[in-house]
Amino acid sequence: MYTRTLELLRWAATLFPSSHYAILALFLFIGLELLFVIHHWLFILLGILLVILVIGIVLIRSEEGDQFHPTQTILPTLAAFGFAAFAVYLPLTAFIHIYFVMCAVAFFFILKYGAKQAWPTWNAIISVAVLTTVIAPIIGWRFTLYTPVWIILLLVFPAIALMAFQSLLRFTDNTAEAGLISLIVAFVLSELTWLLQFLPLHFVVQSGCIVAAYYGIIQTTTAAYEGILNRKLAIEYGVVGSIATILLLLTASWS
Numbered sequence: 025m026y027t028r029t030l031e032l033l034r035w036a037a038t039l040f041p042s043s044h045y046a047i048l049a050l051f052l053f054i055g056l057e058l059l060f061v062i063h064h065w066l067f068i069l070l071g072i073l074l075v076i077l078v079i080g081i082v083l084i085r086s087e088e089g090d091q092f093h094p095t096q097t098i099l100p101t102l103a104a105f106g107f108a109a110f111a112v113y114l115p116l117t118a119f120i121h122i123y124f125v126m127c128a129v130a131f132f133f134i135l136k137y138g139a140k141q142a143w144p145t146w147n148a149i150i151s152v153a154v155l156t157t158v159i160a161p162i163i164g165w166r167f168t169l170y171t172p173v174w175i176i177l178l179l180v181f182p183a184i185a186l187m188a189f190q191s192l193l194r195f196t197d198n199t200a201e202a203g204l205i206s207l208i209v210a211f212v213l214s215e216l217t218w219l220l221q222f223l224p225l226h227f228v229v230q231s232g233c234i235v236a237a238y239y240g241i242i243q244t245t246t247a248a249y250e251g252i253l254n255r256k257l258a259i260e261y262g263v264v265g266s267i268a269t270i271l272l273l274l275t276a277s278w279s
Contacts, residue, residue, distance in 0.1 A: 045135045048080045052104060053128035056111060060120060070108055077104040098190040099147065099154060102183065103134050106157030113164055148246070151191055152239055158183050160231035163217070173221050180217050184238065185210035191242055195249035209241055233269050240265030 055073040062069060078101050107127040114120050130153070137146040162179045165171040189206035196202055213234055220230045240261045247253040247261075 044080070045132055048077070048135065049128045049132035051080065052077060052107070052131050053124050056108060056124040056127060057121075059108065059111065060116070060124075073108060074101075074104055077101070095190045095193055098186050099151065100131070100134050102158050102187060103131055103150075103154045106154050106161070107131065109161035110157040113161060113168075147191055147194060148242070151187055151242075152235055155184070155187050155238060156231055156235050158187075159217075159234055160228050163227040163230050166221070167227050173218065176221075177214050177218060180234075181210045181214045184213050184234075188238070188242060192245065192249075195246050205245060209238070209245075212241070213238055236265045236268040239268075 052073075055069075055077070059069055059073070078097070107130075111120065111123060111127075114123060130150070133146070134150055134154070137150075159180060162176060162183070166173065166176050185206045188209045189202055192202040192205055193199065216234055216237055217230070220233060223230075225233075243261050244253065244258055247257055
């Protein structure tokens, strides 16, 4: 029993190092709790939290020296924004504290694995979840704050472009090529976002459709970079994305 406990503690020590990953994740948790407690100053506190987190992300990533690339700050920054913005739409119940804990844990793994160039699989998985939390509240502002559609599109476009860019750059050293493809992906999905505004769908369902399309496009593109793309694989990605979208539309409330 003692040996197992010791091994568990050693594993935990490697998982939560004395570096600043865990500290910044803890700061995110504390910041989210403050947003919950002092919600009268929501937007001011949210802005301050994001500024401090971005500075912390840049400092942590720059500590890696030659392994650091500025694009590694994109995913953690979008995650910090998405986690905080999405929390605004959650009910003020005990569940929200569980959500804050989950966000802190996810943020830790994003800093430790998802943002690094050597972990493209982790990045692909985490990017989908992060993009959902980013897109959903942006579209939600149209429902709650009656934000014009053109402002929504101006926010959605760079979010998708940045997310796609940091993902594609893991498969190619050609920055211009990755940037061009990212802009095309962002333009296509921004058009999809605009079309969805004509349907009586909840903003979470709309964001799910957009993320499903994003997943299919990015997976197909990365498979092409890896040289494993064929007709069968392209059809599989298309079918998975279509099924996910159809399920979202069938389970949505059309009112």
